[in-house]
Amino acid sequence: GEDVEQSLFLSVREGDSSVINCTYTDSSSTYLYWYKQEPGAGLQLLTYIFSNMDMKQDQRLTVLLNKKDKHLSLRIADTQTGDSAIYFCAERPNAGNMLTFGGGTRLMVKP
Amino acid sequence: EAGVAQSPRYKIIEKRQSVAFWCNPISGHATLYWYQQILGQGPKLLIQFQNNGVVDDSQLPKDRFSAERLKGVDSTLKIQPAKLEDSAVYLCASSLVAQAVRGEQYFGPGTRLTVT
Numbered sequence: 001g002e003d004v005e006q007s008l009f010l011s012v013r014e015g016d017s018s019v020i021n022c023t024y025t026d027s028s029s030t031y032l033y034w035y036k037q038e039p040g041a042g043l044q045l046l047t048y049i050f051s052n053m054d055m056k057q058d059q060r061l062t063v064l065l066n067k068k069d070k071h072l073s074l075r076i077a078d079t080q081t082g083d084s085a086i087y088f089c090a091e092r093p094n095a096g097n098m099l100t101f102g103g104g105t106r107l108m109v110k111p
Numbered sequence: 112e113a114g115v116a117q118s119p120r121y122k123i124i125e126k127r128q129s130v131a132f133w134c135n136p137i138s139g140h141a142t143l144y145w146y147q148q149i150l151g152q153g154p155k156l157l158i159q160f161q162n163n164g165v166v167d168d169s170q171l172p173k174d175r176f177s178a179e180r181l182k183g184v185d186s187t188l189k190i191q192p193a194k195l196e197d198s199a200v201y202l203c204a205s206s207l208v209a210q211a212v213r214g215e216q217y218f219g220p221g222t223r224l225t226v227t
Contacts, residue, residue, distance in 0.1 A: 004153070035218075040220065041220055041221075042115070042202055042204075042218030042219050042220045042221055043154070043202070043204075043218040044218070045215055045216070045217075048215075088153050088154075090153070098156050098159065098167060099154075099156065099216065101153030101154050101155070102153050103151065103152050103153050104151075104152070104153055
């Protein structure tokens with residue numbers, strides 16, 4: 001079955017770049033997503049990448065996809081205290097709309 | 112545009128009691144999802160509806176969990192009887208169509224259930 005793995009915790013200083021990593025197992029995944037979850041809130045879609053791309057940039061966010069290694073990363077440039085949250089990567093296979101989520105990475109931004 | 116609404120936001124019950132959660136998706140969204148998010152884990156899909164029909168309920172513990180979306184809009188998720196391991200946040204999400212190009216799902220704030 002599908003499995004998505006993330007590191008549990010990342011701490012950075014305000015203004016630095018953050019890189020959150022994710023590995024997945026389903027080679028048939030067509031879309032890969034990054035969601036942000038703030039305390040007491042639902043998940044907010046940040047960005048996504050289609051499997052035929054290897055990079056996508058959206059303002060301060062850069063997504064890198066290495067299909068060979070099944071590795072996905074999210075880089076946040078100029079990290080702010082408001083970026084403190086839990087970040088989830090998720091994959092969606094070609095068939096169906098079911099998302100498989102990783103366990104989440106808690107990002108702490110220190111002033 | 113109003114987001115996905117869920118109620119209640121918090122619920123505390125004793126084991127073996129029953130509980131129900133309500134979700135109102137974004138207007139016009141045909142697909143509705145219920146997820147279970149146990150503390151420290153990512154959300155896990157319980158059930159997916161397309162209008163008022165079930166698309167996928169393979170991970171729903173059907174001996175105690177049930178869900179319905181009778182008129183293809185609002186949905187309720189019920190647990191009867193609850194167990195300690197059901198303590199989690201129950202998230203509802205909706206999307207415009209099931210197989211959208213981006214498959215973007217919009218999430219509600221969730222209902223935090225504590226079973227004592």
